[in-house]
Amino acid sequence: MTMRLVAENLSCERGGRRVFSDLALTLEAGRALAVTGPNGVGKSSLLRVLAGLVQPASGSIRIEDGDPELSAGEHCHYYGHLDALKPALSVLENLDFWTSFLAPGRTGARWQPMTPIEALEALGIDHAGDLPAAYLSAGQRRRLALARLLVVARPVWLLDEPTSALDAASEARLGELMSDHLAAGGMIVAATHQTMPLAEVGTLRLEAPA
Amino acid sequence: MAILDLANPTRFLALSARLLPWLAAACVIAFAVGLYMTFFVAPDDYQQGATVKIMYLHVPAAWLAMMCYSVMAISSLGTLIWKHPLADVSAKAAAPIGAAFTLISLITGSLWGKPMWGTYWVWDARLTSVLVLFIMYLGLIALWRTIEDPIRAGKAAAVLTLVGAINLPIIKFSVDWWNTLHQPASVIRMDGPTIHPTILWPLLVMALAFTLLFFVMHLMAMRNEILRRRLRTMQLQAASARVGVATPQAAE
Amino acid sequence: MSGWMGALFLRELRLSLRVGGGALIGVLFFLAVITVIPFGVGPDLNLLALIGPAVLWIGALLATLLGLDRLFQADRDDGSLDLMLMAGRPLEVLVLVKCLAHWVGTGLPLVLSAPVLSIFLNLEPLAIGAVALTLLVGTPALTLIGAIGAALTVSLRRGGLLLAVLVVPFSIPVLIFGVSASGAAVTEPTPFLTPFLLLAALTLISAVVGPVAAAMALRFSSD
Numbered sequence: 071m072t073m074r075l076v077a078e079n080l081s082c083e084r085g086g087r088r089v090f091s092d093l094a095l096t097l098e099a100g101r102a103l104a105v106t107g108p109n110g111v112g113k114s115s116l117l118r119v120l121a122g123l124v125q126p127a128s129g130s131i132r133i134e135d136g137d138p139e140l141s142a143g144e145h146c147h148y149y150g151h152l153d154a155l156k157p158a159l160s161v162l163e164n165l166d167f168w169t170s171f172l173a174p175g176r177t178g179a180r181w182q183p184m185t186p187i188e189a190l191e192a193l194g195i196d197h198a199g200d201l202p203a204a205y206l207s208a209g210q211r212r213r214l215a216l217a218r219l220l221v222v223a224r225p226v227w228l229l230d231e232p233t234s235a236l237d238a239a240s241e242a243r244l245g246e247l248m249s250d251h252l253a254a255g256g257m258i259v260a261a262t263h264q265t266m267p268l269a270e271v272g273t274l275r276l277e278a279p280a
Numbered sequence: 281m282a283i284l285d286l287a288n289p290t291r292f293l294a295l296s297a298r299l300l301p302w303l304a305a306a307c308v309i310a311f312a313v314g315l316y317m318t319f320f321v322a323p324d325d326y327q328q329g330a331t332v333k334i335m336y337l338h339v340p341a342a343w344l345a346m347m348c349y350s351v352m353a354i355s356s357l358g359t360l361i362w363k364h365p366l367a368d369v370s371a372k373a374a375a376p377i378g379a380a381f382t383l384i385s386l387i388t389g390s391l392w393g394k395p396m397w398g399t400y401w402v403w404d405a406r407l408t409s410v411l412v413l414f415i416m417y418l419g420l421i422a423l424w425r426t427i428e429d430p431i432r433a434g435k436a437a438a439v440l441t442l443v444g445a446i447n448l449p450i451i452k453f454s455v456d457w458w459n460t461l462h463q464p465a466s467v468i469r470m471d472g473p474t475i476h477p478t479i480l481w482p483l484l485v486m487a488l489a490f491t492l493l494f495f496v497m498h499l500m501a502m503r504n505e506i507l508r509r510r511l512r513t514m515q516l517q518a519a520s521a522r523v524g525v526a527t528p529q530a531a532e
Numbered sequence: 533m534s535g536w537m538g539a540l541f542l543r544e545l546r547l548s549l550r551v552g553g554g555a556l557i558g559v560l561f562f563l564a565v566i567t568v569i570p571f572g573v574g575p576d577l578n579l580l581a582l583i584g585p586a587v588l589w590i591g592a593l594l595a596t597l598l599g600l601d602r603l604f605q606a607d608r609d610d611g612s613l614d615l616m617l618m619a620g621r622p623l624e625v626l627v628l629v630k631c632l633a634h635w636v637g638t639g640l641p642l643v644l645s646a647p648v649l650s651i652f653l654n655l656e657p658l659a660i661g662a663v664a665l666t667l668l669v670g671t672p673a674l675t676l677i678g679a680i681g682a683a684l685t686v687s688l689r690r691g692g693l694l695l696a697v698l699v700v701p702f703s704i705p706v707l708i709f710g711v712s713a714s715g716a717a718v719t720e721p722t723p724f725l726t727p728f729l730l731l732a733a734l735t736l737i738s739a740v741v742g743p744v745a746a747a748m749a750l751r752f753s754s755d
Contacts, residue, residue, distance in 0.1 A: 121618055124755055148614060152609075152610055154610055156610070159546060166539070167543045168615070170535045170538075171621070172619050419694075423698065432687075436752060439748050439749045440745075451705055
């Protein structure tokens with residue numbers, strides 16, 4: 071049995087307003103899903119519901135063949151608009167903290183997390199390892215936040231506008247990392263306006279009713 | 281929220297509308313009897329004279345101040361454990377009523393204290409505990425008013441109410457301990473079962489009247505709160521009419 | 533302490549001690565409060581010695597409560613709190629470790645500076661020792677109780693004052709037994725150990741109630 075992310079009958083309300091209802095999705099290991107649609111239609115809300123950060127008004131989310139000790143959200147990496155970086159800590163201190171703090175979603179031969187140094191190298195910010203994170207540019211901060219996904223093995227990546235503030239080269243690099251993650255049997259759900267730099271992507275389009 | 285749980289609050293609105301006139305009538309009768317007994321049956325105190333009549337307001341108010349917090353604590357359990365849609369409406373509606381009874385109890389207590397202590401306020405253990413309770417009520421109301429989303433505000437207030445319920449006995453104990461350290465026993469004291477029937481009966485009837493008053497006001501406040509939430513939901517729907525409900529087009 | 537708790541403790545401590553952290557500001561605030569008291573009540577040394585323990589305790593209470601508003605809010609503002617909620621670690625333990633680190637960064641300096649400030653208030657050596665000891669045992673309770681307020685007000689822009697209002701009633705027992713124990717050490721007939729042990733008990737109760745309630749509030753705050 072392969073790992074699958076299954077969400078059924080999901081409804082979400084935020085601040086008393088119904089954002090979406092009766093949404094179902096299934097994602098097999100090794101597949102990616104792009105969530106598209108106009109602004110305010112609930113793309114970010116869907117990701118936060120999948121991450122377990124917003125309680126759905128109805129419906130359920132589960133990871134089949136996952137770690138029974140962990141909730142569905144704890145199988146996920148959430149890469150949102152905020153970088154979760156502390157400017158007063160150095161780049162490596164920031165990354166080291168999340169490396170030891172986040173519980174890995176699943177350990178196995180196919181899920182090889184990088185060391186923090188390797189992750190910084192992979193994203194081209196290893197030269198700044200000992201500098202305070204305050205000195206990084208916006209793009210470098212995004213990449214440091216992204217490094218978190220590489221150092222802790224979790225099967226599902228939830229990416230909210232992953233390419234924002236990244237230049238073309240970094241975007242291509244992100245594409246490679248995402249492909250590697252899928253090749254290792256991972257899953258990706260990305261809310262995005264742009265086409266994702268991936269070969270094979272399913273699409274979930276959230277629409278406002280006419 | 282109201283859209284999902286209309287069934288329950290609607291039934292509550294219908295039921296409370298039928299119940300309220302009876303409760304209100306019982307409350308008026310209880311107050312009429314209670315006040316008559318207070319002024320014409322209950323004897324004047326041989327030391328305090330007619331001042332002792334304040335007791336028939338003060339003691340029921342203090343009792344209601346505590347009962348109201350118990351209602352809020354039970355409602356909070358309802359919010360957090362059973363997730364009952366009316367529970368946090370009940371807790372929110374009870375808070376200002378509880379604060380009002382606490383204030384009445386404080387004011388009548390200090391008015392009663394003036395002829396006995398020669399001053400409006402002494403740091404008596406009971407008065408101090410009630411003052412702390414008053415601050416807790418105001419803090420809870422402030423928390424409700426500062427968090428905009430009613431559901432989240434209700435959950436936050438429920439956590440605080442329960443922490444308060446755990447802490448109130450500790451606070452009461454510590455204030456009593458502090459009080460015996462600094463001054464001898466308190467002045468306001470009821471003499472338990474030996475209390476004379478001409479004092480006890482007016483007091484019990486007044487306590488009943490106050491309790492009925494609480495339930496009348498609580499039901500009315502809950503109805504208001506439900507209607508206020510419906511209004512909010514309708515306003516939100518009006519604001520988001522052009523966004524509405526999203527439906528998935530193609531899921532994989 | 534297993535790996536992730538150590539990492540969290542170290543991170544919190546570093547943040548409170550580095551640029552932008554609030555560790556020393558608490559001590560400065562404490563100093564400021566103690567300094568204005570004689571201007572308010574007059575420089576009578578006997579009076580100051582009498583009210584000294586109480587003044588130090590109230591100063592420590594205010595310094596602790598006012599320093600707590602960023603305990604969770606800083607992590608919420610930069611997105612760290614979201615990741616902590618989905619980290620797969622028990623949230624109650626997380627709160628406890630954060631409180632511990634916060635106390636080491638801000639509460640312990642208050643305890644250590646209290647003996648120095650006691651000199652301004654004309655306290656006897658015995659009273660100085662008693663105040664420092666009761667603060668050492670009692671201020672963790674203030675941090676742990678305050679954490680509930682910090683978690684409840686985490687989403688509010690200006691939650692600092694509300695935090696203090698919400699938490700002050702719960703800190704009254706700590707204040708009562710802390711000041712009583714300090715006073716009892718000086719005046720002979722009243723026993724020191726009774727209020728002191730009650731104070732220690734309050735800290736232990738807070739170590740359970742605080743993290744559980746704060747974790748619950750944090751879970752509800754995420755949206």
